[in-house]
Amino acid sequence: MKNALIATLSTHERALLTHLTKPYEALKEATKLEDATIVKTLLSLETKGFLTLSTTKTMHITTGVNGIRYARTGLPERKLLSALKPHHPLPISEAQKASGLSENELKVALGILKGKAFISLDQGAILLTASPAECIKKTFEEQLLEKLPTTKESLSPEMLHALQAVQKRKDIIEMQEKTERTYTLTQLGKELAGTKIESEVLEEVTPELIRNWQGAKQFRAYDLSLPVAPIIGGKKHFVTEAIEKAVRIWTDMGFTEMTGTLIDSEFWVFDALYTPQDHPGREMQDTFFLPLQFPLPETKLVKRVQQAHEQGIGGSTGWQYTWSAKKAQQGVLRTHTTSLSARTLASLDSTKLPAKYFAIGKVFRNETVDWSHGFEFYQTEGIVVDERATFRHLLGYLTEFYKKMGFEKIKFVPSFFPYTEPSVEIHVWHQGKKQWLELGGAGIFRPEVSIALLGKPIPILAWGQGFDRIIMDAYKITDLRDMYRNNLKQMRAMPRGGNNG
Amino acid sequence: MAKVVFTKEKLGKQLALTPKAIEEIQQIGIPAELTEEGVEVEALANRPDLYSLQGFVRTVKLYQGKIKPKEYPVTKPEKTHRIIIKPDVEEIRPHTVGALIKNMTITQEVLETLIDIQEKMHKTIGRKRKKCAIGIYPAEKIAFPLTFTAKKPKEITFTPLGATKACTAEEILTTHQTGKEYAHLLEKAPRYPLFIDATGTILSMPPIINSAETGQVTLTTKELFIECSGMHLQTLNKVLALLTTLCVELGGTVQGIQIERGKETFITPTLSYTKHPFSLERANTLLGTKITEKELPKLCEKMGHRYDKGTIEYPPWRTDIMHEVDLIEDLAIAYGYEKITPEVPSFATTGSESPQRRQEQKISSLLIGTGFQEIMTYHAITEEEKKRYHLKALALEGAKTEYKYLRPNLLIPALRVYHENKDVSYPQNLYEIGTVSDEKGTERTHILVTYSPGTITHIQQLFNYLSEQLQFPLTLKQAPLPLCIPGRSAFIMHAKKEIGYIGEIHPSTLKNAGLKMPLAVLEIDITDLISKK
Structure with missing residues (x-):
């Protein structure tokens, strides 16, 4: 035990330990160490239980430049007092000459004597009011100056009062705080102090040390229970981490990633997805409009989309209104990643089926920001184009994905979206909260969407769910704004991979 | 989307309000939640029939099998029951449809229901009155036939609802509260649309406001005249079907109105069931299910539909059916999403990140x-x-x-x-x-x-x-x-x-x-x- 402890001692500690029988003041001489090093080493020995270090701070008072002069000539108030005689008022105009004081000194002297009620001023003349006995007696200030040098701690209350008064005056005294240290050995310290131990131990391993290694030298042992400075490491943002996990799941399930622009035309964000042009979601209340116009894609596709809206396609009645190409050209920030699915489908080689695609990307809604809302968030999107695709497959893909994301219990509830039929809303059971969480929508694209985009009726399974809620849950975030606040303290402390690893 | 609240007090008489019952309602595709007040329902854009308590109860009870799909008869209009659309209204608000409601006792509750649904229809399917505006009138104060016409703003003077004296069209649009709110819908129009009755009395100036004299329904009103006017005839027919079927649920009967536009005449509303071809094979293929034809009639009835050999008839209040897939979804809902087991197909595809x-x-x-x-x-x-x-x-x-x-x-x-x-x-x-x-x-x-x-x-x-x-x-x-x-x-x-x-x-x-x-x-x-x- 003691040997283990000794092994952790640094060279300095070892040097001090052999001299710990001596008083503090003698340590410097004995060890030839700097003051600061001695203090640091003693503190370190204190934490190791060898001694207790006590520190007392004293305020030392010495005579200042003016103090030295006044010690010789007397304080200004004394000089003025000497110039005064009982019952002989001295005009102020003559006082300077009579006392031999400077103008400033006279002002100070007048103030002090008045304060002590030794004099009074009457019609420009100074009148002595103190008794001769009072005049002869030394003032507290004079007594204080005689005591110097001294310490503040040793002064009587009257002297402290005088100190306060003198402190305000220029350079009469000087004050300096001095720290004095003493140490007391503990039981352990007493046992080991002065014992002979190997004085040289090795700290760092240096290239030189390696080169000259002879063996037999002792390394200092480090106490690993002591705290060390934290590392600020390089890390991914936790949102990226969560996205990459989802990307891995989708690619493992055989899906290919789609990418595309955040800015797109209404054609791809709404029209190609059979959302009527007067749908409330297409108003400024919900969507960010941009002062941009985009060209429409190839005419055949546009014609099919127009037909789907105006009179229907593939047996549909359509929305029955006059579709505006101009409205479809309007630039917006995508409100869902389904615009990527629409673009993918429009350029799909339908001879190479089945095709499975996914996307995870930012989407935008013109919302105010609070703990549960933001104007941008992530969505995870997927489509399966397959002649044999069924609604059961849709439920299968989603179940698989959310299971891999860590949700065991999943339920499907009927829902409504303009571009899917049948439509479904995914609810997952939150074990911690003991409640169902709504994650978002899915469905089979309506024929008005699939025929318009592919040119023929092939079932397309599709989904697009908000992803931020899942991230919040995995990383125990309760305020959506924390996702993009980039609180470095919070991000540094977050475990990698959140709660699900 | 907006939320509709049905209070415990009103709904409790008709439906059980247990968490289990709410879960069942969710399985019909209605996003309902149990709250302190009662049941809060997200207003789905495709199902305006669910915005009223009566429509909501109808859908739930049909699903539960407690009621069967019923007929919504429309009696023939009398000779005078006509609306004549003049060419001058064409450019500003070209379409109108109408109906009469009889045998309905106007209680305070009925009155509130009508005002509430009118407001909701205006906001949603009516696109803030732009696409469709609804007028409801005491029929006994109206002399048929009516003219749907348009006049120059200066030629229009009547007392609008909420005012005590006659105002000019301009005054209504600049000083009347409702007038100001919807004035933009008539902005730059050289003429404003009007319903005028056989005596020449102005009934209303759509889509802004009714006349206080002939356009205010009260507890003493015996019969209702309902009109919808707007830009899009199909929407008007849908809204009228939704309103009149609601009146039937409230105890009323419906009489038609003949609409005349030049030589073209037709009668509104049509509240018959719409026949739509339906292939069970296609449905089973898309859903991945094995539903038999024997099960079909009962499943269809749960959604308010009727099945007859390859045809589904859906009720007039279902204004969202555009394609067979809408009926396939209904079948899946009736069958129960929870009974459709997820399946991951076994074919292999290669995935990759971008x-x-x-x-x-x-x-x-x-x-x-x-x-x-x-x-x-x-x-x-x-x-x-x-x-x-x-x-x-x-x-x-x-x-x-x-x-x-x-x-x-x-x-x-x-x-x-x-x-x-x-x-x-x-x-x-x-x-x-x-x-x-x-x-x-x-x-x-x-x-x-x-x-x-x-x-x-x-x-x-x-x-x-x-x-x-x-x-x-x-x-x-x-x-x-x-x-x-x-x-x-x-x-x-x-x-x-x-x-x-x-x-x-x-x-x-x-x-x-x-x-x-x-x-x-x-x-x-x-x-x-x-x-x-």
Whole structure:
């Protein structure tokens, strides 16, 4: 035990330990160490239980430049007092000459004597009011100056009062705080102090040390229970981490990633997805409009989309209104990643089926920001184009994905979206909260969407769910704004991979 | 979407309000939740029939099998029951349809129901009265036939609902509360639409307001006249079907109105069931189920439909059916989503992440290895930031938050991050890879790397490291940059083009941004660099 402890001692500690029988003041001489090093080493020995270090701070008072002069000539108030005689008022105009004081000194002297009620001023003349006995007696200030040098701690209350008064005056005294240290050995310290131990131990391993290694030298042992400075490491943002996990799941399930622009035309964000042009979601209340116009894609596709809206396609009645190409050209920030699915489908080689695609990307809604809302968030999107695709497959893909994301219990509830039929809303059971969480929508694209985009009726399974809620849950975030606040303290402390690893 | 609340008091008489019952309602596809007050239902855009308590109860009870689909008979209009549409209304509000409601006792509750549903229809399917406006009148105060016409604003004077004296059209649109709210719908119209009865009395000026004399339904009203006017005939027919079937649920009977436009005449409303061909085979193929034809009639009835050999008849209040797939979904709902078992098909496809993501991950891993923390910032910047740094940026029209422009670079958001973390321990070495946009909407992928505290030398070392490791053929061209210390900044050049910069940020910039530590930055447009890989 003691040997283990000794092994952790640094060279300095070892040097001090052999001299710990001596008083503090003698340590410097004995060890030839700097003051600061001695203090640091003693503190370190204190934490190791060898001694207790006590520190007392004293305020030392010495005579200042003016103090030295006044010690010789007397304080200004004394000089003025000497110039005064009982019952002989001295005009102020003559006082300077009579006392031999400077103008400033006279002002100070007048103030002090008045304060002590030794004099009074009457019609420009100074009148002595103190008794001769009072005049002869030394003032507290004079007594204080005689005591110097001294310490503040040793002064009587009257002297402290005088100190306060003198402190305000220029350079009469000087004050300096001095720290004095003493140490007391503990039981352990007493046992080991002065014992002979190997004085040289090795700290760092240096290239030189390696080169000259002879063996037999002792390394200092480090106490690993002591705290060390934290590392600020390089890390991914936790949102990226969560996205990459989802990307891995989708690619493992055989899906290919789609990418595309955040800015797109209404054609791809709404029209190609059979959302009527007067749908409330297409108003400024919900969507960010941009002062941009985009060209429409190839005419055949546009014609099919127009037909789907105006009179229907593939047996549909359509929305029955006059579709505006101009409205479809309007630039917006995508409100869902389904615009990527629409673009993918429009350029799909339908001879190479089945095709499975996914996307995870930012989407935008013109919302105010609070703990549960933001104007941008992530969505995870997927489509399966397959002649044999069924609604059961849709439920299968989603179940698989959310299971891999860590949700065991999943339920499907009927829902409504303009571009899917049948439509479904995914609810997952939150074990911690003991409640169902709504994650978002899915469905089979309506024929008005699939025929318009592919040119023929092939079932397309599709989904697009908000992803931020899942991230919040995995990383125990309760305020959506924390996702993009980039609180470095919070991000540094977050475990990698959140709660699900 | 808006929420509709049905109070316990009103709903409790008709339906059980247990959590289990609510869960069953959710399985019909109605997003309902049990609250203190009663049941809160999200108003679905495709199902306006659920906006009324009666319609909601009807759907739930049909699903539960407690009621069967019923007929909504419409009796023939009498000879005078006509609305004549004049050509002069064509350009401003071309269509109207109407119906009479008889045998309905107008109680306070009925009156409130009608006003409530009228309001909801206006807001939703009526697109704030633009597409469809509804007028409800006491029929006994009206002399048929009616004319739907348009007159010059100066020629129009009547007492609108809520006023005590006659007003001109102009007064109504400028001083009357409802008038002001909807005045924009008649903006620039040379003539305003009017319903005028056989005596020449103005009944209403759609889509604004009814006359106080002939257009106010009270508890003493015996019969109702309902009209819908607007831009889109199909929508008007849907709204009229929704209103009149609701009146039937409230105990009324429906009588038709003949609409006349020139030589064309037709009678509204039509409340018969609509026949739609239905293939069970297609339904089973799409759903992946094995529902038999024997099960069909009962399943159809649960949704209010009727099945007859390859045909489904759906009720007049289902205004959302456009295609067989809508009926297939109904069948799936009636069958029960919970009974449809998920299945992952066994065919194999090869998945892959996008080349762009792979490239970004490569850069990311290099930076993380060098000790950088990734940040992710909003794609938008504030008005104040745009001004302070004299930036050109694309405006987000009507943005509701202080973030009003798309970010033109990644440095500005990063300065925001540094400001918010100014008291967190240093070093704060950060990076972001993300999309930025210029004021023309061209999107580019940028990478931003920042050292704080950091110097131009740090960032130059990093620049060398990145371009070597990523094999980007980049060079530096020393040049002064606005936010940087003179002599400590450079453009990053690629094929003679400036694609980025490095620099040590000037203390004045740091001070203005509220930062307290030195900052050195690198920002590169990597769009072309990674697309070539």
